[in-house]
Amino acid sequence: MRKLVLAGLSALALPLASCGQSADEAAPTPAATIDSAPQNAPGVNVTDAVIRLPAAPGRPGVAYFTVSQGGGDPHAIAAAYVEGVGRTEMHETVTENGVSKMQPVKTVPIESGKTVQFKAGGLHVMLFDVGDTLKAGATTEITLTLDNGDKISAPAKIEAIGGGLGDAMDHSADHSDDHAGHDMSEM
Template sequence: MRAQYLALGSALGSAIVLALAACSEKPAQAPDATASAPAAAGPEAAPGITVSDATVRLPAVPGNPGVAYFTIAQGSGAPRKVAAIHVDGVERAEMHESAMKNGVSTMGAVSEVALEPGKTVQFAPGGYHVMLFGLADTVKAGGTAELTVTLDNGDKVSVSAKVEGVGGGDAMGDHAMKM
């Protein structure tokens, strides 16, 4: 019985650390020149789909997963689905959804995210987000990484994502010392 409680405590502790490191809320900030702009139409661009406000947040502990957030909208046409996400400098990206079930916060992988004409879907803390596994040393706070969304029909939309440290800032995050 004691082993079960220890395993449950360990699992809860891990979930809390992951939630705080990867899915923490931060105050809204005004957009700046380095924040991602809506993806422009290109040779692989999906008609009517826009991706904006893309951010990659580095993990609190190197080697742990990072997270990506963005907003995606479908202007018109038949309903579509986000089928996959790719981020340059990342070994594997998985779409996840956080939710409250019976008073307990849960997080799990999802294979697709539905889009509807005229609607916007946010990948943000507390909801849909992209877990990033195996971040390369080249993905650094203050830089950018290309984020590519693949739709169910194979169309793709790419956007430059701002790379942030823990807490949404530079490499020191919100813990930078002031002198």
């Protein structure tokens, strides 16, 4: 029986190998995908990562953190991923004519010897489709992708809105997909 199974597996590998790829390259297993954690980008650190949950289901949450680069060539943050969140968007709060609003940001430059803060009233990551598995008091992982494809991951403390573990006012109550009408003083 064992020889029959091995022969069957070998027969499956031949068509994949004939395309110029080995069976391992052509069809990664789900376990291999899950087990391959991102490698941290050399010289880049993420600290003080916090996820603020929405007060009401279906509303967006927000992520704050600090990124520093100790040395090397300048980079840019190209994307953010938070475990347990369906979609993320990097945003920046800007004030025009006394009115604060959010606008999407495609990349965020980071330079050698510099620190960039994602904080209330400035750069931040909006979290859409926040899973109910994320609970205040727990942690999740945030992963940033740099412009060169390197990744950096860090644990993120999960908090209820207001920075604590209890209920507080919903900073995202007026947030809509077009980002209009958001009261930035509550973020």
